[in-house]
Amino acid sequence: MTAKEVLKDHIAKMASLTEEEFNYCYEHFKPLSFKKGQVVIREGDKVDGEYFVISGCLKAFYINDDVKMHILQFAMPTWWTSDYQALYTQTKASINVDCITDAELLCLTSADREKLCSEIHQVEHFFRWRTNKGYVAAQRRLLSLMNNDxxxxxxxxxxxxxxxxxxxxxxxxxxxxxxxxxxxxxxx
Amino acid sequence: MTAKEVLKDHIAKMASLTEEEFNYCYEHFKPLSFKKGQVVIREGDKVDGEYFVISGCLKAFYINDDVKMHILQFAMPTWWTSDYQALYTQTKASINVDCITDAELLCLTSADREKLCSEIHQVEHFFRWRTNKGYVAAQRRLLSLMNNDxxxxxxxxxxxxxxxxxxxxxxxxxxxxxxxxxxxxxxx
DNA sequence: ACTAAATAGTGATGTAGATCACGTAATCCC
DNA sequence: GGGATTACGTGATCTACATCACTATTTAGT
Incomplete structure (x- = not known):
């Protein structure tokens, strides 16, 4: 399955785009290949967008003052990852994202995401549901962290x-x- | 300031609706008054929608098997609250929401939210940003829970x-x- | 192939915070 | 307005997990 097909199937689960609309969207995604260990987002750098995982496995993590690492998220095929805090508050990255294995990604810049969201109602619908899913997962993890050993x-x-x-x-x-x-x- | 004005100002921060559009939306919100201690969502019950806080303070919490309470969220004026997991997965409530103080709320059912989102692009835009904000806050709290004493x-x-x-x-x-x-x- | 680095297991010891058990002050409410 | 419930503080003890230290194994790079 090509990267394009993976993305298409993924979007189709939550939103209905015409062939034409999807092709138009896909033009805005930039395919990237990474080797195991390579850094996708580095703390302190500008974050230019978000990443859709085609293959491989990444981690989004924070290193504290004691040089201890905490992993915010793993990202596997059909997952999205970025520093969403940085994107939301328009600040530099406060976390790192790197590749646990070799990986193929599709990069969508924030500017393009906002453009597509405003141009195509169904794209905005898609991103609302995707974020909603992430929010629910984060809340579940919070509860698990507080409740469970x-x-x-x-x-x-x-x-x-x-x-x-x-x-x-x-x-x-x-x-x-x-x-x-x-x-x-x-x-x- | 009336409940309607509070909601209008809140939405205007992230989306631009015409007067007409906003009035149409507002018809779907049901104003509710609660006394301190009253339950808004009870574990095990059907969750019919989400709640926008006009005044007062609520808590969304989970009680574990040892009868220990963990609070997922406080909700203060202009915040939204519900059992988003239940809404997302279309299941019964797994948490409780009740009032810490007397409170005035506006209730929007899920069906109406989806209807408004599909009818008015800017409403979908609003809810995408609201959820995004919640997601970022939940991630920050996760990190804080892992990092800090x-x-x-x-x-x-x-x-x-x-x-x-x-x-x-x-x-x-x-x-x-x-x-x-x-x-x-x-x-x- | 050989070295270095990354991964993983385990004992000994330290500690933040939980739990249990009180006492007391403030508030609620019929 | 008096009894009950809720909120808060504090000592004593317990425990899950962190930290430190060391060894063994696997994996990666030149």
Missing amino acids: AKTRYEELMRLYPQLHDLVPKHLIAAYLGVSRETLSRLY | AKTRYEELMRLYPQLHDLVPKHLIAAYLGVSRETLSRLY
């Missing part, structure tokens, strides 16, 4: 995204769950 | 929403921060 959170994550188990090293899983890698290692 | 989180909350200090009893602040009321009490 490390083991329960780990099991929940594995239940939700079993692919992560083999795709992502455990210390990154730990950084997502908000526990130390040692504690995660002792959970079995 | 109880004291730092408390100070951050007070900096962000100083009104909460006098409006909301401390054990509810604790339930929002994800610490016990005893620990919060010892922070000063």
Whole structure:
């Protein structure tokens, strides 16, 4: 399946665009290839848009003053990622995004997203639902973080995204769950 | 300021509706008055829509099996609240929403929200931005929960929403921060 | 192929915050 | 206005998890 087809199917799940409308939208996406370890967004830099994952796996993470990493989001095929805080507040990136594996992405600039949203009502509809889904997921994760211990959170994550188990090293899983890698290692 | 004016100003911050369009929208909102302590959404019940706060303060919270409460969100004037997970997945409420003080709300059903979004492009635009804002706030809170200790989180909350200090009893602040009321009490 | 780096497991010890158990002041409410 | 409920503070103890230190294994780069 081509990148174009992946995006088309993804959008079709929540919005109905004509062939013509979709082709027009697709012109605004810039295909990018990244190698494992490459940085997509670097803290402090300007964020020019958001990224739709065609293949591979990325992480969006924050490094605190003690050089501890916390992972905000993994991004797998058909997921979107960026520093949404930076995009929303029009500031420099406060997080990093990089590639856990080789990855193919489609980049859409904020300016183009807003243009497409205002030109095509269904595109705005699509982005509303996508963001809504992210909001609900973030709220669920907040509750899980407050309610559950490390083991329960780990099991929940594995239940939700079993692919992560083999795709992502455990210390990154730990950084997502908000526990130390040692504690995660002792959970079995 | 009337409820209608409060809503109008709020929407105008992110979207431009004509007088006529706004009046049409406003017909779909149902004004409701609640007394302190009254329940707006009860766990297990059907959720019929979302609520825009005109006055007062509410909380959206989850009670776990150990009968411990975790607060997902406070809602103050010009904020929206509901069980967005239930609305998104079309399931029964998994959280509760009730009133910390007497409150005036405007209720918009999901069906009406979707209708208005599809009829008026600018309404869809408004709801996209509102949800985006919530998503960014939830992500920031996730990071804070993973990065910061109880004291730092408390100070951050007070900096962000100083009104909460006098409006909301401390054990509810604790339930929002994800610490016990005893620990919060010892922070000063 | 050989070295360096990344990944992973585990013991010993430290600590933030939970939990339990009180006492007291403030508010609600019939 | 008096009894009950809610809010708040504080000591004593417990515990989940962090941190530090070290070893073993796997993976990647030249």
